[in-house]
Amino acid sequence: MIEVKNLYKSFDEREVLKDISIVFEAGKTNLIIGRSGSGKTVLLKNLVGLMRPTSGQILYDGRDLTKMRATEVKELRQEVGMIFQGSALFDSMTVFENVNFPLMMFSKMSKTEQTKRTQFCLERVNLGDSGHLYPSEISGGMMKRSAIARAISLNPKYLFCDEPNSGLDPQTSLVIDELISDITKEYNITTVINTHDMNSVMGIGERISFIKEGVLGWQGTNKDVMSSTNEDFNDFVFASDLFKKVKAVEESEN
């Protein structure tokens, strides 16, 4: 579980995150949604320690990231898996080498153990036979799956995904969403996902936090979405073409 308490982040005079308090639960897909520029990536970067909040607390199962020394942050990082906007694989390495990389860098495993773990992770994302390929030789969906395999290689307790579906077709997005959701349950990971994909919201939105201009505007589950009375949230949700069309069809039938 990660608890964010009264988090603020400013750049110079500009407040980008304002008094954000959210609890991200273990074993759940916790979604952060909001328009482009609302502050999702900045929030995620603060959560993983790539940016320092202006004020507030970030408690990793009680351990406050904002009070940790560099060495403690480094230790915590080994419990964290990340998938950033774009899959960010190393182009000069094969898929296998990409997934093996964190093990080589951060684990004390022997070469044989590393190979076993890497192959296990590749198989988990259905890329057991693709380890020898380079990123340039695989599809966008395969790249995302490689990035997931790499993110879970160190058996993380916490997993962060920034727009895991960007650039993917709806069907492939669904596969990625299901994979992230399954892994979250299987290993009881505290997973935080940034998205503006309404399919993901409805599909895997167990805990949804909606951010508007740096402020937490609405929280709920995918079951609460259709009955929301929050105007800002509804504007965001129904701005999606799909929902507009569904609404229009429903209205024409009445």
Ligand SMILES: Nc1ncnc2c1ncn2[C@@H]1O[C@H](COP(=O)(O)OP(=O)(O)OP(=O)(O)O)[C@@H](O)[C@H]1O
């Ligand atoms: N390093 C930085 N310095 C100054 N301003 C920044 C910095 N990083 C982000 N911002 C600003 O913070 C705001 C929120 O940006 P952020 O990237 O978090 O948006 P987002 O919700 O992730 O958008 P998108 O959906 O397009 O990815 C933007 O106005 C952005 O310009």
Ligand SMILES: [Mg+2]
């Ligand atoms: Mg972003």
